[in-house]
Amino acid sequence: MGCASCKERVRIYIKELKAKRKNWRWLKSWRCLRRLLWKWNDEAYLEDILKLGNDPNSIEIKSFGNENLEKNLFFIEIHGVMGLGGYMRHTLHALFEAEKLGFVPVVYYADSCPCKEFFANDEFDNPFEYYFQQTSSLSLSDVYRSGRVFLFKPPHLYRIERELGNLNPDLPGGYCVDDAYLQKMSGIVKKYLHLNDSVGKKLDKDREELFKKVVRMDQVLGIHIRGTDFLLHWKNHPNCVLPEDYFLAIDDALARGFSYLFLATDDRRYVECFEKRYGSKVLYYQDTYRSDGVCNIAFEESRQAGDSYRKGLEVLRDMYTLAHVGGLIAGLSQVSIIARILCLSMEREYRYIKILDNGLYKKH
Structure with a gap:
């Protein structure tokens, strides 16, 4: 009886935390750790966990809202310590992927972009749009209201590089290019990058x-x-x-x-x-x-x-x-x-x- 009462109190406490959003990040971490410990001997589960954000052949899908349910969005978030040329190369590779998958691309240059102006106070400030038109009719704010959003991740670059001829196996978007690559990327520019x-x-x-x-x-x-x-x-x-x-x-x-x-x-x-x-x-x-x-x-x-x-x-x-x-x-x-x-x-x-x-x- 005492044990059942204790469990009930824990459930009520968690419910209150969720309602108040108090320490919600800590609570999510605890729930994740609890599930991981519970599945410790489940090799398939552990393998899936390790793939998240690391597997070139896995694409994560998220639902942020109920809009644009008839469209598969490809949210291309580019970040890292590199110049604008490097950002553009990675963007072209991600757009090449969106084209092959038939997804609707939306590009976002993250806060690590060297062009980012930190005095900007717009919630959806996007350095990509300092210079370019968005790659589709949808905006960054639309992404966060949409129901089918596939996420581009840096590990995908290694698979895309292989599709392009494995030109830079050690540094995707690197410095080895051939005429076939240049022609493919020029077609991506013509369609998406304006x-x-x-x-x-x-x-x-x-x-x-x-x-x-x-x-x-x-x-x-x-x-x-x-x-x-x-x-x-x-x-x-x-x-x-x-x-x-x-x-x-x-x-x-x-x-x-x-x-x-x-x-x-x-x-x-x-x-x-x-x-x-x-x-x-x-x-x-x-x-x-x-x-x-x-x-x-x-x-x-x-x-x-x-x-x-x-x-x-x-x-x-x-x-x-x-x-x-x-x-x-x-x-x-x-x-x-x-x-x-x-x-x-x-x-x-x-x-x-x-x-x-x-x-x-x-x-x-």
């Missing part, structure tokens, strides 16, 4: 101003060179390519009829180096923030409102400008890969292209 109106107009205006003395864009040779943190040798990232490695290729391209160089770089020292050699042929956005240190500028701390957004906008402007020129010389980088994808999505081809590849750094 600049929002304000950013599209801004990039068009800036590009027209920069090239106002250029008669034809196919006279312009795009140069992308990464400095700053690329000099530090990150594992599974490209070995750096220095300016002198570019000069021979540039001289060859200039002999083929190019008249101008569009220089896209994050390193202030490289601007000086290329101007010293090529003089007035070198064009670049003079209002772009550049560094002469070894910290990725995306992660340099700033207290000025709008700086994070501006840095993202500047790298995006370089990508889209590189996609519009007549030729490209670049090292392995997310920016140059995205530029090549964007160029194909515009149904264009470079008349001259050279990718300078010093391999990937494999040591710790």
